[in-house]
Every structure is written in C-alpha cells, then in structure tokens.
Amino acid sequence: MSKLVVVGTVAFDAIETPFGKTDKILGGAATFIGLAASHFNTEVGLVSVVGGDFPQEYLDMLASRSMNTDGIEIVKEGKTFFWSGKYHNDMNTRDTLITELNVLADFSPVVPENFKDAEVVMLGNLHPAVQLGVLEQTPDAKLVILDTMNFWMDSALELLHEVIAKVDVITINDEEARQLSGEYSLVAAARKIHAMGPKYVVIKKGEHGALLFHNEEIFFAPALPLEEVFDPTGAGDTFAGGFAGFIAASQDYSFENMKRAIVYGSNLASFCVEKFGTERMQTITKEEITTRLEQFQKLTSFNIPS
Amino acid sequence: MSKLVVVGTVAFDAIETPFGKTDKILGGAATFIGLAASHFNTEVGLVSVVGGDFPQEYLDMLASRSMNTDGIEIVKEGKTFFWSGKYHNDMNTRDTLITELNVLADFSPVVPENFKDAEVVMLGNLHPAVQLGVLEQTPDAKLVILDTMNFWMDSALELLHEVIAKVDVITINDEEARQLSGEYSLVAAARKIHAMGPKYVVIKKGEHGALLFHNEEIFFAPALPLEEVFDPTGAGDTFAGGFAGFIAASQDYSFENMKRAIVYGSNLASFCVEKFGTERMQTITKEEITTRLEQFQKLTSFNIPS
Numbered sequence: 174m175s176k177l178v179v180v181g182t183v184a185f186d187a188i189e190t191p192f193g194k195t196d197k198i199l200g201g202a203a204t205f206i207g208l209a210a211s212h213f214n215t216e217v218g219l220v221s222v223v224g225g226d227f228p229q230e231y232l233d234m235l236a237s238r239s240m241n242t243d244g245i246e247i248v249k250e251g252k253t254f255f256w257s258g259k260y261h262n263d264m265n266t267r268d269t270l271i272t273e274l275n276v277l278a279d280f281s282p283v284v285p286e287n288f289k290d291a292e293v294v295m296l297g298n299l300h301p302a303v304q305l306g307v308l309e310q311t312p313d314a315k316l317v318i319l320d321t322m323n324f325w326m327d328s329a330l331e332l333l334h335e336v337i338a339k340v341d342v343i344t345i346n347d348e349e350a351r352q353l354s355g356e357y358s359l360v361a362a363a364r365k366i367h368a369m370g371p372k373y374v375v376i377k378k379g380e381h382g383a384l385l386f387h388n389e390e391i392f393f394a395p396a397l398p399l400e401e402v403f404d405p406t407g408a409g410d411t412f413a414g415g416f417a418g419f420i421a422a423s424q425d426y427s428f429e430n431m432k433r434a435i436v437y438g439s440n441l442a443s444f445c446v447e448k449f450g451t452e453r454m455q456t457i458t459k460e461e462i463t464t465r466l467e468q469f470q471k472l473t474s475f476n477i478p479s
Numbered sequence: 480m481s482k483l484v485v486v487g488t489v490a491f492d493a494i495e496t497p498f499g500k501t502d503k504i505l506g507g508a509a510t511f512i513g514l515a516a517s518h519f520n521t522e523v524g525l526v527s528v529v530g531g532d533f534p535q536e537y538l539d540m541l542a543s544r545s546m547n548t549d550g551i552e553i554v555k556e557g558k559t560f561f562w563s564g565k566y567h568n569d570m571n572t573r574d575t576l577i578t579e580l581n582v583l584a585d586f587s588p589v590v591p592e593n594f595k596d597a598e599v600v601m602l603g604n605l606h607p608a609v610q611l612g613v614l615e616q617t618p619d620a621k622l623v624i625l626d627t628m629n630f631w632m633d634s635a636l637e638l639l640h641e642v643i644a645k646v647d648v649i650t651i652n653d654e655e656a657r658q659l660s661g662e663y664s665l666v667a668a669a670r671k672i673h674a675m676g677p678k679y680v681v682i683k684k685g686e687h688g689a690l691l692f693h694n695e696e697i698f699f700a701p702a703l704p705l706e707e708v709f710d711p712t713g714a715g716d717t718f719a720g721g722f723a724g725f726i727a728a729s730q731d732y733s734f735e736n737m738k739r740a741i742v743y744g745s746n747l748a749s750f751c752v753e754k755f756g757t758e759r760m761q762t763i764t765k766e767e768i769t770t771r772l773e774q775f776q777k778l779t780s781f782n783i784p785s
Binding site for chain 1: 697708742782
C-alpha cells in the first residue's frame with residue numbers, strides 16, 4: 174500500500190453561518206484533508222501540532238479512520254490553533270473573527286520515520302517554511318501537492334515561491350491564482366503559475382467547480398449543484414484531500430488520472446458542506462461516494478453524434 | 480426545413496471595455512440570437528423594429544446569412560433602439576450609460592405570414608407584452624424558449640409570469656433566477672421556476688457555464704476557459720441563439736437533445752466574446768465550431784473504470 178503524508182493544521186474552529194453557529198469544534202486543513210484521503214486505499218500520515226487542550230477523543234477518531242497520528246506533536250503546555258469565522262448570507266464570502274496561532278507559532282514538523290518514504294506528499298495550507306521543512310524529510314516523494322492561500326502571498330512570498338518551484342501540483346482558488354500571477358484570465362494565470370514550477374495547476378472556484386491545467390490541456394470538474402450549502406468550511410481542503418488520496422492510492426500520476434482525482438475531490442467536497450465542520454465527513458459511506466460519482470458522470474456527459 | 484421565429488431587439492450598441500470603446504455598432508438581442516442560430520439548418524425569421532437611421536447594409540448582412548428580415552419593421556421617422564454600457568475591469572459587471580427606447584417604445588410585433596407555423600419560437604429579452612403578442616401569432620409552436628431579465632421582474636412581473644406560464648424553456652442568469660424565485664440555491668430556484676410553468680430551466684452563469692434543469696435531472700455545460708475576454712456583450716443572447724438554432728434544426732425536444740443544444744450555445748458564446756459586438760459572430764466558420772466542440776468534449780470528459 175502507498176503512503177501519503179499530509180501536513181497542515183489540526184485545529185479548533187468556531188463557525189457562524191446563516192443556519193446557526195458552533196462552539197469550538199474539530200477543524201484544520203490536515204483534519205479535512207485526512208478525512209477525505211482516508212476513503213482511499215493509502216496509508217495516511219498526519220503531520221501537525223496541537224496543544225494540551227486538544228481532546229484525546231479527536232485523535233482517537235482520526236486513528237480509528239485509519240490515519241496515522243504519530244506525526245501530530247502534542248505540546249502539553251500549549252494551546253491548539255483556533256480559528257473563528259462568520260459567513261455572509263451568500264455563503265461565498267466570510268469574515269475571520271479570531272485567529273490564535275498558539276502552538277502553531279513555533280511548529281517544526283517532524284515526519285515519522287516510516288513515512289519518510291511516502292510516495293505522495295500533500296502540503297496543506299501552512300507557512301511555506303513549514304512546508305519546506307516537510308519536503309526536506311520526504312526526498313523520495315513521487316508527487317508533491319501544494320495548497321496555499323493569499324495570506325502567504327502577502328506575508329512570505331519569497332519563501333512561497335521557493336516551495337512552488339519544488340512541487341508537482343498546486344491547488345489554489347481563483348482569486349489567489351489571480352493574485353499570484355497578476356493575470357485576470359485564469360488561462361493566463363495558470364500559464365504563469367505553470368512557469369513557476371508546478372506541472373499541474375488546479376484552480377478551485379468553489380461552487381463553480383475546479384479547473385486542472387497541464388501544458389496546453391484543460392480539464393474542468395463542476396461542483397455538484399446542491400439544494401443547500403450548510404457550512405463551506407473545509408470544502409477546499411476536502412477537495413484537496415480527495416484528490417491526494419485518490420492519486421496516492423492509484424499511484425498513477427498521469428493527466429488522465431489527475432482528471433479522475435479532481436472529480437473525486439469535487440465529490441468529497443460536495444459532502445463536506447452538508448453539515449457543520451467535519452460532521453458529515455465522519456459519516457460518509459463508500460456507497461454514498463459511488464452514488465454521487467454517478468451523479469457527477471451524468472452532470473456533464475453528453476453525446477453529439479458526428 | 481424547420482422554422483425558428485426570433486423576436487428581440489435589433490439595435491445600436493456603444494460599448495466600453497478595458498480594451499477599448501466603440502461608436503454606435505450593430506447590436507440587439509435578436510441580432511445576436513439570429514447570428515448564432517443561422518449556423519444551424521433552420522429557417523430563421525427575425526421579428527423586430529428599427530428606425531429610419533438603421534443602415535440597409537446591416538439588414539443586408541443579416542439577410543446574407545440566410546435570416547429572413549421581413550418581420551423587421553422599419554419606422555422611417557423613428558430612431559433605432561440604442562444602448563450604451565461600460566464594463567468594469569473584471570468584465571463580469573457593467574454600468575448602463577444610456578438606454579434610448581426610441582421605436583421600441585411603441586413596438587407591436589408582426590410575425591410574417593410564412594413564419595406563423597414555426598416549430599420553434601425564441602422570445603428574446605423584451606417587454607413581456609411584446610413576447611405575449613408573438614405567442615398569439617405562433618399557436619403551432621412545438622417549443623417556446625423565453626429569455627428575460629431582472630428589469631422586467633422589477634417593472635412588469637405580473638405580465639412576465641403570464642409569459643413564463645406559457646413557455647417550455649426559460650433561460651435566465653443566476654442572479655435573475657434568485658430574484659424570480661426568492662431562493663439562493665440554484666437547485667431550489669430552478670424547482671420553483673419549474674413550478675411556474677417551464678419544463679426546462681436554463682440558468683446562465685456567464686464564465687462559470689450554464690445549468691439545465693428538468694424534473695429532478697441536472698445537466699451542466701461549462702463555459703470554455705478563455706485566454707482573453709474582449710467584450711461580453713451579446714454572449715447570453717448568442718448562447719440562447721445557439722441553443723434555439725440547434726433545437727430547431729434537429730426538431731428533437733428531448734432532454735438528451737437539450738444537453739447538446741446547451742453545449743452548442745456555450746460553444747457559440749465562446750466566440751462572441753472574442754471581439755467587439757457582432758464582429759466575431761460574422762466570421763465564424765463551421766470548421767471553427769466543430770473544433771471548439773471537440774474542446775468542449777475534452778474539457779469535461781473523464782473515465783472512471785468501475
């Protein structure tokens with residue numbers, strides 16, 4: 174079985190949407206990525222840090238879904254990273270209310286010995302210096318996937334470029350792609366980002382789906398049109414986790430297979446938004462994923478007789 | 480050969496985009512719809528009104544592209560409808576600078592005798608009273624397609640509902656679908672609009688593609704990701720025209736065929752935005768449409784072995 178290293182936050186989130194609000198619940202990029210990737214036949218190793226306030230039951234839940242949590246450092250005297258945000262009525266925009274870095278401020282990632290030979294490495298959204306630290310420990314990776322955000326473009330652009338130059342796949346959203354490239358057209362943006370290093374550029378457009386660029390080829394996976402979006406938190410990470418998990422399990426790094434991986438990413442993300450936080454991600458079954466895959470296939474398939 | 484009646488504006492547009500600006504050029508919903516529909520094997524009859532200031536060469540151009548212009552009334556002493564708009568830098572939003580109704584203010588549409596038995600009727604964006612007037616003259620239509628906009632929802636909602644109840648297909652954009660239904664989710668919006676009459680609801684999302692709803696089924700056609708969007712004016716009408724032209728030519732009103740029609744609509748719209756006004760629509764060749772169709776097929780096709 175292949176191995177997939179996932180580095181990112183394991184955190185507390187407090188979320189407010191038009192449908193309600195939560196106290197501190199389980200969140201974090203690595204959590205969502207791991208929960209999505211765990212649906213595929215690959216060994217997932219989480220690399221992160223939490224404080225002494227992080228409930229053992231959360232770690233047990235991750236382990237019970239066959240994730241290896243040895244790489245989650247526990248800083249007993251510290252507090253877990255905490256993010257709080259409030260979504261606007263359109264659910265597409267949000268305000269960050271609180272960001273407490275806590276133990277994340279001094280995080281130095283340690284990849285467990287038996288994951289240093291992982292085939293696939295997923296660098297979840299974190300300081301580029303931390304992402305570089307993980308890359309140094311996983312020199313045998315056949316595919317490195319990077320997720321990042323505008324915050325690092327504003328605050329650590331040089332280091333971010335260093336990471337971007339070393340990865341095979343980058344996943345960012347449309348606004349971030351525009352910021353990173355200085356191009357408004359996503360086709361032009363992808364071309365410029367391509368030239369920064371990554372052979373594959375994935376641009377996430379939220380409810381409008383995702384684009385995969387590779388050389389002059391483009392693939393588009395729609396998001397599933399949903400009756401109701403309850404909480405978008407973690408959808409982008411879930412998308413990346415589904416993508417990484419599928420790719421790692423199949424060990425096929427071709428463009429054709431990347432297309433399938435994008436569809437699986439979109440598939441899993443469509444579940445994530447149905448409930449608060451990780452709630453829905455903890456209950457999905459293989460049958461539900463298969464049924465939804467059929468919906469994705471029907472959604473865009475058409476046949477024009479030539 | 481089947482017949483397609485197209486009612487809508489034939490107009491002058493003056494457009495400003497980040498790439499430049501035009502004087503008064505040929506525009507109007509019926510013009511764009513007709514130019515798109517004329518690529519399919521159906522007889523297109525335009526129903527509209529222009530003033531004495533409307534150049535004969537424009538009418539000749541339409542006729543030369545095998546459109547019947549007998550239904551375009553010329554009010555010698557009147558002036559042609561004029562619209563002027565300026566696009567913002569993102570090209571997705573625009574300000575209307577000038578709207579001069581002119582001869583449109585008293586327009587009473589007359590469908591030419593030999594088009595009263597048309598199989599397909601495309602009601603382009605116009606006052607709902609005018610659209611109803613056309614429906615009364617085309618009682619044998621097998622498929623009626625309606626395009627409308629928020630302006631009529633604000634100013635003539637009751638009459639608009641009367642039209643909506645009589646049509647088979649409605650095409651509106653996402654914001655308009657939300658306004659008309661009072662629902663934010665497009666799935667919920669489509670369900671409510673469905674209940675107002677139309678068996679098929681097409682929601683246009685501009686650069687994010689288009690959704691086709693029919694009972695509980697959904698089909699999605701992406702927009703082609705473009706290197707550069709030069710002028711979005713008329714793209715929605717071109718989409719509707721490609722849709723209507725394909726459906727009329729094939730005379731197949733099934734859901735499967737509507738999917739193909741949506742893809743052709745998206746195909747033609749992708750050309751429209753490449754130049755100012757109708758410029759690009761006047762030069763497209765059959766080969767270009769076929770090549771772009773292949774791009775559309777590659778864009779969303781994936782294969783997941785079961």
